[in-house]
Amino acid sequence: MNDQSNKSSSPMFSNSLMSADDALEFLIDSAQVSEHTEITSLDDSIGRILSEDIHSKINVPGFDNSAMDGYTIALDEKKLDSINQTFSVVDRIAAGSTGKELKKGNAARIFTGAPIPKGANTVIMQEECQASEDGSEITISRSIELNENIRPTGNDILKNDVILKTGKKIKPEDISLAASVGIGELHVFKRLKVGVFFTGDELVEPGNSLTVGKIYNSNRYALVALLKNAGCEVLNLGNIKDNFDSTCGALEKLSNDCDLIMTTGGVSVGEEDHVKPAVEKLGSLSLWKIKMKPGKPLAYGQVKNIPFIGLPGNPVSSFVTYCIFALPYIKKIQGNSNFKNEPIKVKTNFDCKRAKPRREYARVKIDYSSEIPIASLYPKQGSDVMSSVVWADGIIEIPENTVFDTGTILDYYPLSELTR
Known part of the structure; x- marks a missing residue:
């Protein structure tokens, strides 16, 4: 030619x-x-790559709230060491509703995620509260600390925090996080x-x-x-x-x-x-x-x-x-910041008695039963043997111009990472 x-x-x-x-x-x-770049909905964003940082415009949670079902109390700070205290139950606060201000010595029935009312300064789980027959009072046998079981404003995310960074491949949990701060669309690379x-x-x-x-x-x-x-x-x-x-x-x-x-x-x-x-x-x-x-x-x-x-x-x-x-x-x-293949250290179940001039990428199966995973070679390593790839867990890197004994530590790349 x-x-x-x-x-x-x-x-x-x-x-x-x-x-x-x-x-x-x-x-x-x-x-x-x-x-x-382009804009995509949360529903269509799985597997895409973010093209800009995502900032939260709100605190999460946006208000102090109860971490469990129980009673929120307006505790007199002078009685922190007291036991067998009794409180009047004056309100009931479900998630999504707002309770009335509590005065010292009063309590309100509260449920997980409900806002802590003004005046309240702790939450006691329901299992530790002894309610009166008519439910108008509760008694707590142990001493009580301030801010028990209260999730404070911004406990998870503070306003203006970067919650997802440019170059991230979007996973289901990332979508959930974006939704939790009210973001309905994401900027991604085409x-x-x-x-x-x-x-x-x-x-x-x-x-x-x-x-x-x-x-x-x-x-x-x-x-x-x-x-x-x-x-x-x-x-x-x-x-x-x-x-x-x-x-x-x-x-x-x-x-x-x-x-x-x-x-x-x-x-x-x-x-x-x-x-x-x-x-x-x-x-x-x-x-x-x-x-x-x-x-x-x-x-x-x-x-x-x-x-x-x-x-x-x-x-x-x-x-x-x-x-x-x-x-x-x-x-x-694609804009993916995690573009490099990261190796895992494994131990060989084979040796190499003759140095070879080219680096080899051999197909291996991994035994994870020992502290350091052990790699075993597929018996046929020819470039035409595609069944070796289907059999293998991944690829081990055999350095050029090197001889080694069984038990040598080499770099290994799982196929699950090499193909996505």
Whole structure:
């Protein structure tokens, strides 16, 4: 094939392999937080990313209130050490109602959440109060302290407090908190629109019959599912013809309609790998080969100023490079402040007797029965063995140029965190 590319001048792009750490740092530094925001209702905000801090306009609670069912008392402070005190019950205060002012020596029946009336200075739970037969008096055998069982104004939240911060991925409890201060709408980043397409004349859609030399296109469904799981809107062109012109056409279309373009396969150096030269014709590549396994041919660049990420074609390679490199990049663009993958320390149930030149991301299952979790390898770690990902709890990071014995502590990433 003739060279139809415009070589990138980026110092990060060369024919040598880049370390995984340098590649991830380069991708993260290249990610620009979106400037596109919108307003959404609380009901539609789950999983979205906040684009501004949320301040409370009120105190929560907005008034002193009872923490339990019982009696609120206007206690004479001179009688704090007294026992067997009797109080006249002069009122009944339910949640949502307001009681009358209490004079010293009087009490009111009160229920959880009801406002503390003026004059009252403590609440005694009903189990500790002995009521007279007609309910007009109560006697409390023990000594009483001031402010028992009273939730003071602003006990949870003070007016003008920041209750939710920019960059937070909204969870159900965040929605509840916003509602508790009277906020009905949230400012969020717009969903990232990611355009995808897939090349390879050997690919067949699931549901159809296979002929000799053909395989089912699992990468298409994995990538779309991963992107949707990350809260992205996906424009899927599906399978396109495996040639240079069709690849250029798909890239041009997506560059007009999307915030990010992603593909799987076609970024290696074979004569039938058209994605890399097509990207170089329409834009530039800044990153290509990474010193890792599975993976290596991970491409990053621009197509007419729209970011492009090309994942490898083997299914495990595509899955792992998405989790380790592409998802943190996507999260940062989305405005998510928690975009970095945070490892957990685990102990290996295997050794490594031969140092390997590339960092490996191996599929493991975790045994949590010991103080430090123990990681066991799936027996087949090939880049084509997608069943290893389904079997695994997560991915363990095996450093390059390293040998170690069983029981060595390494970094581990749960799949539950790597895919959301």
